[in-house]
Amino acid sequence: MKRSKKMTLIQKVIKYKVLLLMCLPAIVFFFAFSYMPLPGIYVAFVKFNYGSGIFGSKFIGLKNFEFLFTSGKLFTLTRNTILYNVAFILLGNFFAVAVAILLNELRSKRFKKVSQTMMFLPYFISQVLVGILVYNILNYDSGFVNTVLTSLGLERWQPYSLANVWPPLLVLIYLWQQTGYNSIVYFAAIMGIDAETIEAARVDGANAFQKILYVILPSLKQTIVILLLFSLGGIVKGNFGLFYNIIGTNSLLYSTTDIIETFVYRATMSDFNFSTASAVGLYQSVIGFVIVMTVNFIVKKLEPDYSLF
Amino acid sequence: MKKLLAVLLVIAMMMGLTACASDQSSKDTKTGSDSSTNQTTTSPSSTDQSGKDGAIDTSEHVVITYMVTGDKPSISATDEMMAELNKILTEKVNAELQIYYIGWTDYLSNYNLTLAQMDGSVDLVGTASDWLDAWPNSKNGAFMKLSEDMLKTYAPKTWESVSADHWELCKYDGDIYLIPEDNYAQWTNHGFIYRLDWAKEAGLANGVHSWEDMTTYFRYVKQAYPDIIPWDSDGTHHSQLASGWIASHSNFVAIDGIASGALWGGTKDDLYTIITPSYTETQMMVDFANLMKEWDSIGVWKTDVLNNTASSNRDDYRIGRVAAEQHHTQTWTDLVSKTNNNTIYQTDPDAASGFFYFGEETKNVVSLSITHGAMAISAASKNPERALMVYDLLRNDPECYRLFNYGIEGRQWELNEDGLRQQPASYNKDKDEIVTNFWWGRNDDLEIKDASRDWAAIDALYAEYDKIKIDYPYGQFVPNVDNIQSQINNINEVHTNYMKQIAFGKFQGTAEQIVAEYQAALKAAGIEEVTAELQRQFDELYKK
Numbered sequence: 058m059k060r061s062k063k064m065t066l067i068q069k070v071i072k073y074k075v076l077l078l079m080c081l082p083a084i085v086f087f088f089a090f091s092y093m094p095l096p097g098i099y100v101a102f103v104k105f106n107y108g109s110g111i112f113g114s115k116f117i118g119l120k121n122f123e124f125l126f127t128s129g130k131l132f133t134l135t136r137n138t139i140l141y142n143v144a145f146i147l148l149g150n151f152f153a154v155a156v157a158i159l160l161n162e163l164r165s166k167r168f169k170k171v172s173q174t175m176m177f178l179p180y181f182i183s184q185v186l187v188g189i190l191v192y193n194i195l196n197y198d199s200g201f202v203n204t205v206l207t208s209l210g211l212e213r214w215q216p217y218s219l220a221n222v223w224p225p226l227l228v229l230i231y232l233w234q235q236t237g238y239n240s241i242v243y244f245a246a247i248m249g250i251d252a253e254t255i256e257a258a259r260v261d262g263a264n265a266f267q268k269i270l271y272v273i274l275p276s277l278k279q280t281i282v283i284l285l286l287f288s289l290g291g292i293v294k295g296n297f298g299l300f301y302n303i304i305g306t307n308s309l310l311y312s313t314t315d316i317i318e319t320f321v322y323r324a325t326m327s328d329f330n331f332s333t334a335s336a337v338g339l340y341q342s343v344i345g346f347v348i349v350m351t352v353n354f355i356v357k358k359l360e361p362d363y364s365l366f
Numbered sequence: 367m368k369k370l371l372a373v374l375l376v377i378a379m380m381m382g383l384t385a386c387a388s389d390q391s392s393k394d395t396k397t398g399s400d401s402s403t404n405q406t407t408t409s410p411s412s413t414d415q416s417g418k419d420g421a422i423d424t425s426e427h428v429v430i431t432y433m434v435t436g437d438k439p440s441i442s443a444t445d446e447m448m449a450e451l452n453k454i455l456t457e458k459v460n461a462e463l464q465i466y467y468i469g470w471t472d473y474l475s476n477y478n479l480t481l482a483q484m485d486g487s488v489d490l491v492g493t494a495s496d497w498l499d500a501w502p503n504s505k506n507g508a509f510m511k512l513s514e515d516m517l518k519t520y521a522p523k524t525w526e527s528v529s530a531d532h533w534e535l536c537k538y539d540g541d542i543y544l545i546p547e548d549n550y551a552q553w554t555n556h557g558f559i560y561r562l563d564w565a566k567e568a569g570l571a572n573g574v575h576s577w578e579d580m581t582t583y584f585r586y587v588k589q590a591y592p593d594i595i596p597w598d599s600d601g602t603h604h605s606q607l608a609s610g611w612i613a614s615h616s617n618f619v620a621i622d623g624i625a626s627g628a629l630w631g632g633t634k635d636d637l638y639t640i641i642t643p644s645y646t647e648t649q650m651m652v653d654f655a656n657l658m659k660e661w662d663s664i665g666v667w668k669t670d671v672l673n674n675t676a677s678s679n680r681d682d683y684r685i686g687r688v689a690a691e692q693h694h695t696q697t698w699t700d701l702v703s704k705t706n707n708n709t710i711y712q713t714d715p716d717a718a719s720g721f722f723y724f725g726e727e728t729k730n731v732v733s734l735s736i737t738h739g740a741m742a743i744s745a746a747s748k749n750p751e752r753a754l755m756v757y758d759l760l761r762n763d764p765e766c767y768r769l770f771n772y773g774i775e776g777r778q779w780e781l782n783e784d785g786l787r788q789q790p791a792s793y794n795k796d797k798d799e800i801v802t803n804f805w806w807g808r809n810d811d812l813e814i815k816d817a818s819r820d821w822a823a824i825d826a827l828y829a830e831y832d833k834i835k836i837d838y839p840y841g842q843f844v845p846n847v848d849n850i851q852s853q854i855n856n857i858n859e860v861h862t863n864y865m866k867q868i869a870f871g872k873f874q875g876t877a878e879q880i881v882a883e884y885q886a887a888l889k890a891a892g893i894e895e896v897t898a899e900l901q902r903q904f905d906e907l908y909k910k
Contacts, residue, residue, distance in 0.1 A: 104848065105506070106506055106507040107481070107482055107484050107506050107507040107508045107745065108484075108507030108508075108745055109507065120852075123852045124851070124852030124853075124855045124856060127852055127853070127856060127891075127892070128855075128856045128859070128891070129890055129891075189676070192670075192673055192675075192676075196668075196669075196670045196673065196674075197668070197669035197670045198668050198669055198670065215669065215670075217669075217670040217672065217673050218669075218670075218872060304673075305672070305673050305675060306601070306602075306672070306862070306866070307601070307672040307673050307866070308672070308862065308863035308864070308866045308867055309672060309866075309867055309872055311863060320859070323859055323862070324855045324856065324858070324859050330851070331482070333852075333855075
């Protein structure tokens, strides 16, 4: 320990050159796509002129952030965004873990593959198509649900005029689309659990439920915490594709479905302002940063091993 | 490790900075050299004002890209026409033209994005002050300032044909940015296109001439033709409906291009005092909300109209599956005519189309602003001079004009015995249709009237307009909205959200409540400050 402390940077680089080399693609990637564009944040503080470029444009301070705060909607928007994301993250991870465990318990290999593929497929459907699909199932005049309802002699249902039905619906759609994909990571983690531990549990007489409860879940804990921490960073970033394609510009539903992204999209479409859009992006990143740091700090206090850094 | 990270970060930031900065400086030097070449090329021609073509150096063959809104055609007819055109352009100005299409899906954002790239990939840009952000783009530096010398030298015919007054209307901050389409008669005031034969069946012997007639008409259609959706709106007509209602119930004259709703304007009696009827005329808006609620309950549009993105109402009108289309006069001139596409006239010999224009009751019609269609040059264009020369030919040279607008004579069009333009018998839309959407330099001097249009009906309506119209009075008003942009954004948002509910009768509660809510939200968004600021700029401009 003492020796390694004395090592200079160059010595370290030489010592770990192979490891560094293996890391190089990732370093280059993040360098090029995450660090290089950082100075561009400055665009959020200028009145951007195409001709003069980012650093040649006029500095106007916080003016670009103004519309976000004067709209009086910032609270609703941030609340909607965060609540939806909390539901997405918690339920999404819950179902992903559940599905991964269930898949792991399946004995028929063919059935396992088939069901995994079926659950995986929705992830590859574009959000635009999902929007159309949902419209065709739910619309009032000729939607699937309403056709069934009328043929059963029941009254038609009008979800596109009811703001309150959308939070559960959107969460449902999100889960349908993402669960199969998210479960992969957990499935892989379960595969990675030391077979001896599971074997030992079985020898000790643990049944399937006990095995899941006392062996598999505790081994997944770290993966779950890390994935949760990662997703928390994006908790103020809404899922624009999902919301825009399903809700569109139906202002009747905005009270429960408008998120920061969709609002900004509509508001800045009118004057096509890069600076305002970047200002909002910066606002979201700063909040996301604060949240990740706080949660990580708390995790570090409680379980130092599980924290990100 | 931390140190390493810090060092990396610093390097990254530095590189980012220098990368941007070097971009910047290279751009600066480029524009610098551009302007110097401008000077050197313009100075000889300014000495002999006749503008001899010989003074312009066209030795290098260049490709000019023309950016236009419209879906890229899937058939090759356009390319074949362009090949013909390019032969002429190469011969005359040693340039060829390429079309870059901005598809109709999300056209405004794609249009602005393409302009913002500033990589010299487009030269000629079709634009419009009221529907394509011409002024914001001029202000943002996307369009090139066109000096008088440049226009005189490279687009002399266009320069001559546009009057000094009209050039004045294309200026921002003293510089010309747009070349207007100012010699082309068209009307783009909005209204409802409807089936005149069905209106007569409904007891409206003279057709529809008011919103109330329209209600009668829709009610009748819904009853008599249950299979037909009276109007399959896609939920985007809220602003048109609202401004149409206001035009029909006041003498309000809206200012174009400030916000999507055209909320601000003057009145015919007092053009230069700004009012905002949707904010102040509560009773008018309540009546509107009530009528639209009635339309909604009649079933004029689909129940889920606000999510109905897949409608193709205009094409459905052509084949008789809907009973109305909400758009402008120019569209009506197409739908009223017995063209091949409009099969309603073939299947039903009684079919006829009428037009109820907004403002008909109060005789409130404003003629088109000349920058409803205009051509601009991208500020990043590498060959602005040649782009102007090409434009000058497209707009003023009969051969180029007809080729570009109508297609190849004998294939896409021919003259009939009356000297009108018609489609040859061999014409097949699926093989021969061309798409150039040249709405930024059409020229009545070179136009050949389309034989398929119902000119009797069209000329009658145009004559009616000419009797009551006033010229668009605010052409010169390009407001500086830097200080009120965030309010305008929010007002836009409020207007769109509430007007969608009001104009499609989708609100809960009473009309009074929703209008009160709408007006309170407008107030909170800062409509009064915006009105005051616009009035201040108005006074500066018009009360000098």
